[in-house]
Amino acid sequence: MSLEIKALIVEDEPVLAEVNAAFVQRNTNIKVIGIASTLSDAKVMLEKFNPQLVLLDNYLPDGQGIELFDYIVNKHLATYIIFVTAASDMDTCSHAIRYGAFDYLVKPVSYERIAYSLNKFRLFLLRQSSPKNLSQRQIDELFNLQTKDFADSQKSTKGIDVLTLQRIQALFKNTVDELTVEDITYKAQISKTTVRRYLEYCIQTNFLKVEIRYGKIGRPERYYKQAFI
Amino acid sequence: MIRLYLTKFPLLFAQKLFIALSVLFALAIFIMHQYINGITEANLYTNLGERAQIQAKEIAAIPELALAVKKHDLNAIKDLITLISEQSDASYIVIGDKNATRLFHTENVAINVPMVGDDNQDVLKGKSIIIISQGSLGQSLRGKSPIIDNDDVIGIVSVGYMLDRLNELHKIQSYPFIIFCLILFFFLFVFSYIFSYLIKKQMFNLEPKEISLLVKMQSAIMESINEGLISVDLNYNIIHINQFARQFLNIPQHTDNLQGTNLFLYILSPNDLLRNDDCLLEDVYDRISHFNHEAVIASRIRLIFNDKIQGWVVTFRNMNEINLLSKRLSQVQQYADNLRALRHEHQNWLATLLGLIYMQRYEDAKEFITRQSSHNQQQLDFITERFQVPTIAGLLIGKFTKANEMGLELEFDPMCQLKNIPNKLIETEFMSIIANLLDNAFTASLIQSHESTIKEKKIIHLYLSDATDEHVIEVSDEGHQIDEAIKSSIFKLGVTTKSKGHGIGLYLVKTYTEKANGYIEINNNLPQGTIFSIFIPK
Numbered sequence: 001m002s003l004e005i006k007a008l009i010v011e012d013e014p015v016l017a018e019v020n021a022a023f024v025q026r027n028t029n030i031k032v033i034g035i036a037s038t039l040s041d042a043k044v045m046l047e048k049f050n051p052q053l054v055l056l057d058n059y060l061p062d063g064q065g066i067e068l069f070d071y072i073v074n075k076h077l078a079t080y081i082i083f084v085t086a087a088s089d090m091d092t093c094s095h096a097i098r099y100g101a102f103d104y105l106v107k108p109v110s111y112e113r114i115a116y117s118l119n120k121f122r123l124f125l126l127r128q129s130s131p132k133n134l135s136q137r138q139i140d141e142l143f144n145l146q147t148k149d150f151a152d153s154q155k156s157t158k159g160i161d162v163l164t165l166q167r168i169q170a171l172f173k174n175t176v177d178e179l180t181v182e183d184i185t186y187k188a189q190i191s192k193t194t195v196r197r198y199l200e201y202c203i204q205t206n207f208l209k210v211e212i213r214y215g216k217i218g219r220p221e222r223y224y225k226q227a228f229i
Numbered sequence: 230m231i232r233l234y235l236t237k238f239p240l241l242f243a244q245k246l247f248i249a250l251s252v253l254f255a256l257a258i259f260i261m262h263q264y265i266n267g268i269t270e271a272n273l274y275t276n277l278g279e280r281a282q283i284q285a286k287e288i289a290a291i292p293e294l295a296l297a298v299k300k301h302d303l304n305a306i307k308d309l310i311t312l313i314s315e316q317s318d319a320s321y322i323v324i325g326d327k328n329a330t331r332l333f334h335t336e337n338v339a340i341n342v343p344m345v346g347d348d349n350q351d352v353l354k355g356k357s358i359i360i361i362s363q364g365s366l367g368q369s370l371r372g373k374s375p376i377i378d379n380d381d382v383i384g385i386v387s388v389g390y391m392l393d394r395l396n397e398l399h400k401i402q403s404y405p406f407i408i409f410c411l412i413l414f415f416f417l418f419v420f421s422y423i424f425s426y427l428i429k430k431q432m433f434n435l436e437p438k439e440i441s442l443l444v445k446m447q448s449a450i451m452e453s454i455n456e457g458l459i460s461v462d463l464n465y466n467i468i469h470i471n472q473f474a475r476q477f478l479n480i481p482q483h484t485d486n487l488q489g490t491n492l493f494l495y496i497l498s499p500n501d502l503l504r505n506d507d508c509l510l511e512d513v514y515d516r517i518s519h520f521n522h523e524a525v526i527a528s529r530i531r532l533i534f535n536d537k538i539q540g541w542v543v544t545f546r547n548m549n550e551i552n553l554l555s556k557r558l559s560q561v562q563q564y565a566d567n568l569r570a571l572r573h574e575h576q577n578w579l580a581t582l583l584g585l586i587y588m589q590r591y592e593d594a595k596e597f598i599t600r601q602s603s604h605n606q607q608q609l610d611f612i613t614e615r616f617q618v619p620t621i622a623g624l625l626i627g628k629f630t631k632a633n634e635m636g637l638e639l640e641f642d643p644m645c646q647l648k649n650i651p652n653k654l655i656e657t658e659f660m661s662i663i664a665n666l667l668d669n670a671f672t673a674s675l676i677q678s679h680e681s682t683i684k685e686k687k688i689i690h691l692y693l694s695d696a697t698d699e700h701v702i703e704v705s706d707e708g709h710q711i712d713e714a715i716k717s718s719i720f721k722l723g724v725t726t727k728s729k730g731h732g733i734g735l736y737l738v739k740t741y742t743e744k745a746n747g748y749i750e751i752n753n754n755l756p757q758g759t760i761f762s763i764f765i766p767k
Binding site for chain 1 (some may be wrong): 598599602603606607609613620621622623626627629630642643644690692694696697699701703705713716717748749750751752753754760762764765
């Protein structure tokens with residue numbers, strides 16, 4: 001099923017805008033219907049051409065690109081935004097996130113990353129447009145496409161190394177001891193920041209449970225022990 | 230002349246009051262004296278006049294006198310009157326015949342001449358009179374009575390008191406009164422002095438003009454400051470409230486007469502700042518409180534007058550405004566510092582790029598550029614993927630960049646995840662915990678990296694997870710370790726180890742954590758630094 005996606009590029013640097021447009025058209029078959037170099041131009045083009053996607057640069061001669069989010073919400077336009085920002089301007093990113101930008105790219109943007117994002121967007125639109133009634137599975141899929149999942153799969157165990165996990169679990173096996181972070185750090189010879197990750201993972205997987213005790217000078221301390229004891 | 234003197238040495242209010250009172254009292258006493266003097270004088274005249282008249286009547290009624298006058302027997306008259314005059318206090322007694330010719334005078338004045346005074350017409354018609362007139366001896370008060378024989382006036386008796394003597398008598402009578410007046414004036418003088426002194430003391434040695442200026446100035450100050458100010462009495466009735474406080478508490482502007490209305494009409498009642506056990510005992514400075522769910526930093530000062538508490542003065546600032554202000558200030562400073570460094574870096578960067586392109590090493594150029602942003606892009610992707618609360622994601626992006634700008638590195642634990650914030654906290658409170666812990670970690674690491682000789686990036690490690698039935702926030706830095714001795718005090722308001730800190734960050738962390746029934750653990754990081762771990766039940 002073919003789908004014509006109209007995109008608008010908002011970028012005040014003409015050379016970069018042109019190159020980006022060429023890249024988008026050639027590599028993703030998304031149709032670039034215009035290049036706006038100012039915020040006011042962008043607004044006019046948005047209303048005129050009603051593109052589904054805007055590649056939005058933040059710094060523009062007559063204002064900040066982030067203002068366009070408001071404009072789109074107020075005008076009830078069915079437009080998604082991929083926000084492009086300089087690394088030094090990441091604060092603005094938090095706004096973009098709140099407004100629900102489809103993706104956020106840090107300048108200088110690698111073309112692989114743009115391609116990845118654009119393909120995902122195409123997929124997103126494709127799924128959205130196919131059947132009238134969506135199944136829960138499809139909704140979840142859509143949602144997952146919007147909540148970014150660029151990291152490797154099995155994210156829930158990423159950062160958990162089996163050997164280290166075993167080393168920590170061994171401390172609790174065949175014992176009823178309750179251990180603090182200090183104890184475990186000392187016995188397993190793992191850094192404290194790492195230990196916390198593993199301990200919380202063990203709680204998550206119901207291997208350990210935690211108990212709070214008020215130690216010296218009334219400060220609470222966490223004691224970890226095996227869950228099924 | 231007086232005016233000149235006055236402008237040169239302007240009289241103080243108390244002095245003016247003293248002088249005015251003294252003058253008033255002196256005037257009052259003078260008028261009183263004059264009045265009473267007049268009364269006593271009139272009384273004296275009436276009394277003596279009547280005495281003179283009675284004596285004259287008595288003398289005139291003596292039959293031997295009448296006979297002697299009738300016979301014109303001067304010697305008989307002389308014997309008779311001399312005898313009487315020895316018993317009388319009158320200055321003189323004169324007997325005249327029906328033609329007002331003097332027949333006898335006790336003071337040996339010429340006889341057989343007309344009586345002096347020209348006042349005998351009424352007497353010769355048969356009337357007794359009292360009169361003051363000029364006699365042969367001078368001004369005198371006289372009582373005159375006709376001598377009557379068979380209904381005919383045959384002579385005149387005149388009993389006189391000299392006015393000189395009268396005045397002397399009057400003087401003697403009025404001396405005690407004058408002394409009384411003087412004593413009274415002295416006491417009133419002293420009273421005015423003490424009174425004006427006390428007034429002066431009560432007015433803090435200020436002139437009324439100064440006081441009114443002060444009052445005007447004070448209300449102007451109170452209205453102009455960008456800080457809420459309320460003073461209440463012991464029953465929390467409003468004594469004064471300024472513009473800022475009115476606006477903050479949403480009290481309508483037209484409510485002019487707030488005086489006496491209860492403050493708790495406008496502030497939700499159980500308030501930890503205003504209704505507290507220590508209200509009467511101590512003043513409180515810069516405590517975080519809530520007025521109608523809005524966080525404020527407030528001070529409460531007792532209003533003590535004459536060693537008794539009369540009420541409280543509460544001043545407060547909106548906490549959001551303070552946070553915003555300090556944030557802005559620190560940002561400006563940072564930007565200025567960073568800009569120079571950035572420019573320099575940028576030039577180098579462009580030079581390298583130009584070099585690579587010139588040498589036609591395009592792949593290298595591409596990689597060189599991509600490398601600049603890829604780390605940021607990865608972090609960004611990681612953050613937005615793992616922290617699904619947009620505001621928290623936004624906050625962490627901000628902190629990540631901030632760390633970079635400071636020459637530090639904020640490292641996210643690979644197991645980080647956040648789907649929701651704790652139920653008992655609002656988003657900003659949860660953000661505040663994270664932000665304050667990170668800011669503290671940044672500062673601590675920065676101090677350490679300035680001190681240490683090894684120039685490598687200090688890493689701040691963040692673990693934030695809600696995978697279990699708790700929210701766990703753990704921030705570790707590579708700064709100094711916290712002394713065991715001060716560990717329990719670092720959460721108190723105002724306690725800071727930073728040279729320019731205000732000691733609010735950790736206080737907020739603790740306040741919000743406890744609000745959500747969570748708790749805090751502090752551990753030492755190895756080889757150096759501190760780990761703050763916060764556990765908040767879902």
